[in-house]
Amino acid sequence: MLTLYHSPNSRSSAIVTLIEELGADVEVKEVTVRRQDGSGGPDASNPHPEKKVPYLVDGTEGIRERGAIMLYLTDKFPEAGLGPIEGQPGRGEYLSWLFYYQGVMEPVIILKFAQFTHPAVEASLRDFDTMVARLAETLEKQPYLLGETYSAVDLLCSGPFLWLPDMLPDNEAIRDWVKRCSERPATVRTLERERQAA
Structure with missing residues (x-):
């Protein structure tokens, strides 16, 4: 089961949108993060090594950084056509x-x-x-x-x-x-x- 660790109104919002675009079966777990204004803080339930978001877990794999997560998900769900897979033009x-x-x-x-x-x-x-x-x-x-x-x-x-x-x-x-x-x-x-x- 794929799990995305997400905090609303953060960088992980783009991944939530991508999951919907892909029609992917991904569990979204909300966690708190330290905000730019100093509010919030690290969440012990967040497995990201820096307690940031987004963080995607797929079995024993942990993927961080939006670009890497987007590549991972578009390769995993190629039928949505949101990113050329290996061997495709583009x-x-x-x-x-x-x-x-x-x-x-x-x-x-x-x-x-x-x-x-x-x-x-x-x-x-x-x-x-x-x-x-x-x-x-x-x-x-x-x-x-x-x-x-x-x-x-x-x-x-x-x-x-x-x-x-x-x-x-x-x-x-x-x-x-x-x-x-x-x-x-x-x-x-x-x-x-x-x-x-x-």
Whole structure:
């Protein structure tokens, strides 16, 4: 049995949405976590080594980090078509966007939100504007990051702009993409549940 450890209104909300999109049989267990405002705290029932979320357990396997969990789940439930599996066209691009999000997008979004800049960071990760340009060059050619159809990378990469709408770039292609992603029924239902939980 697959189990997701989740805390409402957190990074794990995207995985809850993905589970619904996949139609996957996954038990969702809510745990508390330390929040950015200092509230909350570690939950002894959370098996994540740092007491964070999301954390997926599949038998003896424990998977952390959203990109890794998304890859694991889309490979496990390929019939949903939310991520190319090994040997399918687009697999390389799919992996690239998953890792780009974890390694570049999320860090530069956090750094911009924190109003932190440093030449060493920008030399390694680039900056928010460079990340926006990367999204724009893709989304000005096609409706979704992998082409004509929605995938787990759209869910992952559009997420920060749903939670932090003030950071949504003034680019029509990106704004239209975020709107398309936000109107997915599973996303709408997750956001509504999260608002009620707040």
